[in-house]
Amino acid sequence: MSKRKHFKLHSDRGRSSDPNRGQGDWHAAASSPAAGPERERPTRRDQPGSALWIFGVHPVSEVLANKQRKIRRLAATPETQHQIAEPLRQAGKYHTYPIVLETFDRASLERLLPAGSVHQGVAALVEPLESPDILEVCDRAESAGSSLLLILDQVTDPHNVGAILRSAAAFGAQAVIVTERNAASESGVLAKSASGALEHVPLVPVTNLARAMAQLKEAGFWCIGLAAEASETLAEIDLSGRVAIVLGAEGAGLRRLTRDTCDKLARLPTAGPIGQLNVSNAAAIALYEVARRRPGLPAGGPGR
Numbered sequence: 001m002s003k004r005k006h007f008k009l010h011s012d013r014g015r016s017s018d019p020n021r022g023q024g025d026w027h028a029a030a031s032s033p034a035a036g037p038e039r040e041r042p043t044r045r046d047q048p049g050s051a052l053w054i055f056g057v058h059p060v061s062e063v064l065a066n067k068q069r070k071i072r073r074l075a076a077t078p079e080t081q082h083q084i085a086e087p088l089r090q091a092g093k094y095h096t097y098p099i100v101l102e103t104f105d106r107a108s109l110e111r112l113l114p115a116g117s118v119h120q121g122v123a124a125l126v127e128p129l130e131s132p133d134i135l136e137v138c139d140r141a142e143s144a145g146s147s148l149l150l151i152l153d154q155v156t157d158p159h160n161v162g163a164i165l166r167s168a169a170a171f172g173a174q175a176v177i178v179t180e181r182n183a184a185s186e187s188g189v190l191a192k193s194a195s196g197a198l199e200h201v202p203l204v205p206v207t208n209l210a211r212a213m214a215q216l217k218e219a220g221f222w223c224i225g226l227a228a229e230a231s232e233t234l235a236e237i238d239l240s241g242r243v244a245i246v247l248g249a250e251g252a253g254l255r256r257l258t259r260d261t262c263d264k265l266a267r268l269p270t271a272g273p274i275g276q277l278n279v280s281n282a283a284a285i286a287l288y289e290v291a292r293r294r295p296g297l298p299a300g301g302p303g304r
Contacts, residue, residue, distance in 0.1 A: 023227055045188050053112065054191045054198075057083050057117035062100070062196030063124050064091040069199065071095070073125040075102045077111055080121030118192060128186050134212045136218035141242055144174075148290055149221065149244040151177045153209060153258045155279055156249065158184040161203075162193025163280035164247075169197035171287035177212060177244075180205040210261045216244055217263070225254050225262035226282055230240050234266040234286055239293050245286045250279050 043286040051072055054063055057080070058200040063069050064087040076081065076084060081103060091099055104112070113119055134139075150173050157163055161176070161184040163263075168176050184190055185205070191198045213223050224237060225246040246262055248254035259265070268277065270286055277285070 041236065042189040051125050052186065053117070053125050053188045055113055055117050055123040055188055056192045056195070057120050057122050058192045058196045059194070059198070060084055060122045060124045061087040062199040063126055064088055066129075066199040067094050068129060071124055072127065073100055073102060074099050075104055075112060075120040075123045075125075077109060078103050079107050083120075084122055105122040114188060117188060128196070129202070130174070132202055134177070134204065134206055134215050137177070137204060138215060139222065140174060141219055144242075146240070146294055147163045147221070147242040148173045148287070148294075149175050149177060150283060150287070151213065151215070151223070151244050151246040152179070152183065152211070152279075153246065153248045153254050154182040154252070155247065156182060156184055158187050158190035159193045160184070160250075160278070160280045162190040162195075162198070164283045165190075165201050165203065166283040167199040167280070167287050168201045169194075171284075171291040173201060173287060175202045175204050177204045177206060177209075179209050180207050182272050210257045211263045213244070213246070213258070222264070223262045225259055225265045226268065226286060227254060227259065228267055228270075228276055230265035230267040232264070232266050234289050235267045235269070237264055237266050239290050243290060245283070246292070247279055247283055247286075250276075281303050 054060060060074075061084055062085065063071065064074075074088070075082075081101060084101075088099065088101060098220055109119065109121065109123060110117070113123055117123075137149070148171075150168055151163060152161065152164065155164075155178070165176055178184070183205070186198065186203060203225070216222060219242070221242040221244045222238075223244045224234070224239075226234070226248075227301070246254065246258065254262070268282060270277065
């Protein structure tokens with residue numbers, strides 16, 4: 001039993017009739033004083049020297065629109081700078097420091113970026129976002145009748161994680177929880193694949209995934225793992241209230257302890273010659289199934 005006694009027991013997970021509760025600012029909720037024993041500090045990846053380049057028109061436009069994002073440099077080619085002119089103008093209204101647009105020819109811009117970056121002539125050097133911790137995720141859910149999370153068990157491909165973030169933003173997930181090790185972290189490639197969703201849905205790293213799942217369960221979440229061998233399909237399972245969909249890495253799938261910690265295993269009803277889906281495709285289908293059944297699901301991600 002957790003010392004955080006204000007959480008509801010897992011067996012009493014709520015079914016609020018008001019699906020619009022809890023749509024306030026994530027950062028306001030996350031900064032509220034917590035009851036109970038001292039909590040772990042949120043994972044920070046914004047230490048000096050840890051800045052990263054985010055590139056592409058959509059990711060950089062969303063970076064400019066994110067009040068929580070600290071921007072060190074903004075770069076564009078002369079041919080593409082007009083594509084971020086309006087986001088840059090808007091950013092000047094709420095950033096407390098000047099953001100100066102630097103222009104480079106294409107070759108010079110590419111020398112600033114990691115090799116192979118698909119930059120579309122636009123890039124921003126930024127500080128990583130501060131990640132909420134798992135207890136802040138639980139606190140956020142306390143004020144909402146319905147909550148949806150994704151949990152990724154050692155998914156290492158940044159393209160997949162970025163695509164999953166994009167689907168999470170589209171279908172109203174509040175956060176994507178990842179393992180601190182053996183998983184993709186915030187990067188330019190991930191941000192490009194997320195097409196701006198990294199600025200809206202927090203990526204929450206945890207040291208021990210099974211322990212984090214146990215904390216979520218005490219906060220009223222129902223953890224459903226996707227596994228091809230499950231006897232029930234996702235469509236046959238109760239998806240109301242607080243739900244966390246758990247996905248494993250391609251090939252390896254869910255690790256044994258992760259699988260054992262899930263409340264239920266479910267499968268997607270594939271019937272073709274290839275029975276398994278790419279993890280980002282599976283995530284999108286699972287998110288759609290939840291959204292289809294819960295049209296009042298609160299919008300995902302932090303208020304920016």
